[in-house]
Amino acid sequence: MAAAAQQPITYTLSFPNAVHHEADIKVVFAELPAGLFSVRMARSSPGRYALHEFAKNIYKVKAYNSVGQEITLTRPNPHQWDIPSHDGTVTITYTLFGDRADGTYNGISEEHVHLNMPATLMYGLGLDNRARLVQFNLPAGKNWQIATQLKKETTPNTYTAPHLQYLMDSPVEISDLKFSEWQLPAQNKTIRIALHTQAGDKAFADYTTKAKKVVAEAGAVFGQFPDYDFNSYTFLACYGPQAVGDGMEHRNSTFITSSQPLENNVNTHLSTFSHEYFHSWNVERIRPKSLEPFNYAEANMSGELWFAEGFTNYYGDLVLCRSGVNTVTEYAQNISAELNHVLNSPGHQYFSPVQMSYQAPFVDAAQSIDPVNRVNTYISYYPFGSVIGLALDLTLRTRFKIITLDTYMQAIWRKHGQPEIPYTLTDLENILGSVTRDPEFAQAFFQQHIYGLKLADYKFLLAQAGFLLRPVNPNKASLGLTLLNFRNNAAVIQTGTLVGSPLYQAGLDREDVIQTIAGKKINSYNDLAAALAAHKPGDRVNITYTPRVGASKETIVTLIPDPQLEAVPYETAGLPLTKQMKAFRASWLSSKVKSGRK
Template structure:
């Protein structure tokens, strides 16, 4: 992401009351600086989350809020896209908008640009799609058609033949040179993707990048139910003056991550084989992270503000993603339920109805599982969510007709390294207990070359490396060698030994098509 900012004139008299509170005496209409993560303004585009530019009028939070969005004189072709209710707007959407209260205003991002726009209707509800920054080859009609399949599949997941809980929805997609992510809102979502990941008119096949984008769209739209309405009890009333904590992100983000690609398969946008490839990637990511053995997903959820959003070089050794492992907890629950003739979809719908599309806690999930199966699930939740023992993935996948093929991991993973390779090998993370840790590697090192241990022909025994996958050709049959490292301007020689047993990763295949088909289609076992 770019760190550039765009400035416009702004005057304000502010008296500090608290770290997150100010007494504002006079505010002119324009903000001084807009940051890209929360707000952005330049000659190409304007975007803001109201939490970034609209201060709370203390004592008036529950009253109707209006916001007047003025069109910049230098940008006559810009239009506005937002889920806010229009009160009085011009042809391009600039003008007066209204929110029922500050919460609704805060939950309604605004996009301003000369964007591409399209629309489709699902279950009687308009879904608007805007894409800023698309190249001329962008295939908007294909994106619309694929997004409609996702939306209709997810509405059917939650409501069978009913309507969704929202009366309108807006997808705000910002296509950039390099970026990925999304943020859910009750009636919209703000997404960022690589420009190259958008579908092209000259490309019929699904690219990996486009599949990733569709998965992101599926993920954020699923949040319309699972986090924006069905939400942690601690989020019943938002406190904008501080971080809001919950130990349930493994459910709200993790289970959403379990369903995002699965629902692409149910929408027939990807094949079962492609889905299993994506699932295998998630499984390998968790199994190759030592932090899973010391950090539970419940802890990871509660510490999101201090760990997930503030990662460092040692994070993989000390923490686990509640997105990835939470998704695997959802997988394990689903496949375990299927042994009893039930499935996780039923649990999600039970929670939606029982909690009245509102606040919930972990006990509600346990009650839903017991109501469905007649037995307690405390043991599984304690082990899988609050513990750090390995999940029973192999057993459950085999029982569901999935074949697990073990293959050698990439060489960097076998050595215990996470690296960045761009004309040089930069060490980002050294994994606990690995050969690289034993040798003395450290984050920030640059791996310059290798020398074969015990070879007296000095000129021929030392080699420069730019990629770790060069090692087999340079070392031949030698297992012991010296790594030449640059650290803080000094050169080091670290004795390194190749692992005698190669670390493995999983590749998933279909052993019993009928069983796999029942699972992926969401049909009763």
């Protein structure tokens, strides 16, 4: 809680050199306790799990006392500035550079000011509970407006946040914005889309019509909308060459960005819209204990991302199907892509979904220059968690009939989301036990599929809804899913070969160059396809290759069936769709807004 008597920390942001991607920022810290005062730039940002070292884009840092005299600053570590002594008021000024408008970084240009607060604002140590006031000096001659979840004050272009956590969670989009908004049923809550794009009004109208359906359908999963702070939720959409594709969830808003224009991409952009909006329940209010409070000075590790991100991914797609934005066939294609990735990645033999979630600080927009063995050891908790959501939903529907994943999500919402009590993995398991009234089932499911390495029987589960999981080309011979790069008339193995694949078994690895297969020279993708087409799975063929070091080698590989999978509706596959399957599928994929609303 903010102490009412204390002056808020005041931030003033100006953009006189936006053309070169700079902002001038001034922060006034008043009523400081005597002694050493330290300010920092965040190293991490909520919703992104790697370290981003935001201090790297800050320069010309200066400090002044209450009468405007410059005072001494020292640098104890790369993220921090220390002021050894002061007179109770410290003003810091600095220049910020930002040229990547996405969910994590900043885009400052003549087109817009797009700010993620941890990448933007310095904070003072020990002042987390102080209120904040943020003032924007907008450039003259532009028709710019401000969109943010910060609380709007009566002074123009002025906003407040009750404390540091809310400030950091509140991104801002300033540009020539288009708006659409509507009220949620039976509540005094506004849903708003603030759109920065070069698109025309027709595309925006189409986007808004479909967006309303997505919002309603997401609400129907939980049977209730969150009680948004300050009575509104804002989509901060930035689509066009000024942006980079991303989506980032926040309590009462989301950044949804893409370099692709809105025209002809309405449904693609709604996929991110749907995912991020689901987060306003799952992760923003149904919150893993491991992320509370968010630590801006370190990487934040959570073993729950298979649920927080993965189940959100599952519902992001499901809501698009239920709302009619995507067809059942398109939904089946989404499932196919995810199952293909998860079932064909050796990673599921290395780490459980909980352990995969622990990898986030190494993979979520993290960068390093040394090669890693992730082709073999890693599966993103997004598709991994998503197919676990699919497995749990279909298992519940098969085994417990009227209990579904929606029932489970509603129970988690009531126990943890609505009262905002952070959850643990044990809580998730216990709630599964209580909604099914079968704690043994819940325990087995978690032991096998969440803490363990066991994959669900997707072929059986999908068949209940009349979807056939099958190999796309069962008779096609393959070397496995290893990535080959055809350059300079040679087939270069680009990444490590997949554990168990023919190339791996034969001892080939990264940077080896394949020369011939069964005597045929391989110069291009077409050469490779032709060489494999002359054989069938199980054939043993000669392969010659040049390893990274040394002379050419010759070995034998055993070709396997093309491992690619697809899930197709029974009716498409020419199989009979029974009444029971039809009913199962309808209950799963049909809209819950009309029929199931409480």
